[in-house]
Amino acid sequence: MSRFINLACAQMGPIARDDDRSTVVRRQIELLREAKSRGAEFVVFPELAFTTFFPRWVLDDPAEIDSFFEPEMPGPETRPLFEAASDLGIGFYIGYAELAQEDGRTRRFNTAIIVDARGRIVGKYRKVHLPGHAGPVEGRTSQHLEKRYFEPGNLGFPVWRTMGGVVGMCICNDRRWPETYRVMALQGAELVCVGYNTPDDHTGVFDFDQLTGFHHQLSLQAGAYQNATWIAAAAKAGCEEGSNMIGLSMIVAPSGQIVAMASTTGDELISAKCDFDMGTLYKRTIFDFARHREPSQYGLIVERKGPVVEV
């Protein structure tokens, strides 16, 4: 049995601090058109895809901070993307900074949505694993202040039945944490969409930063294999406001094999014909969770946040 989907990742090159959303959306629509010409049915865009990656700066002016957030989705400037996708009959995943009014207060999340081929938002996810710091770290050229600008996501890791399969989402740093994929796999995920912005100095330790591309790839390949799921990951890439962002957008099969990969750090579309059923044989053999997992031994994973050394 096969259930094919023609899947694409729309990597985006740098977005300048002063670029307005309309300019960015025009680039996205161009990528959608290319996706259409290559038969793609679903396109994954990056994290925070409508603006530059602003958490690299210490911003204090509330109006300036808010200028990077979306109080509604779609809004006046982003609606053309939804309309173009719907006209082309393409579904998509995209990330943005969400300004929400919830529990009687203003809240900020690093958010992604899935929009189906008719332009309807079918799912929303808010980034759980916020990397970096709440305040500036001395000596760093670029900061990584997601903990300053966002709250951790409060929607869990849900999955949705859409585009012919069971689809989940995560965002950027989430992809390094095996718990992310596992929680979705335990709900039957067949495809996990990931948008990301990863600067090449993301840990601030050169020995490790030189391996940033390898770590990105390793996390995706392991997540795909160990959970028998497809992963489609789209980067914001290139030198953005002085920060070098890795590209390496890729589509990874449930075997862990990379079936498509970007080779530039600019706007670039990659695509692959993916069989949602490819994971099924893994799920019946080596990764038949119901036969092989032993949750009674996993308690510490939820009981502890950080390590406790008792020996």
Place this chain on the structure above:
Amino acid sequence: MSRFINLACAQMGPIARDDDRSTVVRRQIELLREAKSRGAEFVVFPELAFTTFFPRWVLDDPAEIDSFFEPEMPGPETRPLFEAASDLGIGFYIGYAELAQEDGRTRRFNTAIIVDARGRIVGKYRKVHLPGHAGPVEGRTSQHLEKRYFEPGNLGFPVWRTMGGVVGMCICNDRRWPETYRVMALQGAELVCVGYNTPDDHTGVFDFDQLTGFHHQLSLQAGAYQNATWIAAAAKAGCEEGSNMIGLSMIVAPSGQIVAMASTTGDELISAKCDFDMGTLYKRTIFDFARHREPSQYGLIVERKGPVVEV
């Protein structure tokens, strides 16, 4: 700060069904001597290292089954290994089939122990993730009947302070499950020892079996990186009783980099000088669990064994 250990993996070529333990132990002692000549302080031997990998056969005769198990460790035939290691001042990890008398009955586990440089057993682990089946699968040349011969381990995933670091263990198939490493990392593991027997037809699905070496490597590299721990993995390798076992014994750094790897499928010693403190910088930055993990979102990992698709 650095805390170095000179670490080795003693890969073992095939062991025939009729090989007696004394013959096998002589090979192991030879590997220990090579380890000593290369300055190694700790040696990782394979899973079920004293006999052939008997779960490939359907055995019914209780006496024959018991002949592959160790009612005591060390026993008369295995004691020379302990003595040789102690004489050389080398610690080791080794796997064996354990026949235990517990809870008023005979129980069988796939077990590994850590023995310190003075020949004392400091830790015992019983394999949690038993792969394969409880009964024969039609059409397979080699069976994989661990669920027939063993109970799942009942000792959790403990760690021990030994050899200058915090050391944990797992066995073979455990290495494919991210939960394995995570539970040990949450106790501060700095080195995880793994012995394994992996035949090149381990899933019985050719598309996947051709990737067996890749999947082995991917699981170890991701486990090391995502938990900022060293992993030392030792194979039983080569054509054993008609079954081709992958070699690929390797030592993986907390960066996910492979720092030593076997290039044969026979008896082969690999070694590397490893700094227990290498993981520390990861644990202070990208993988500072106490700052970045979000256990409140991981509930399903312990609440569910198999997947439940509710969408």
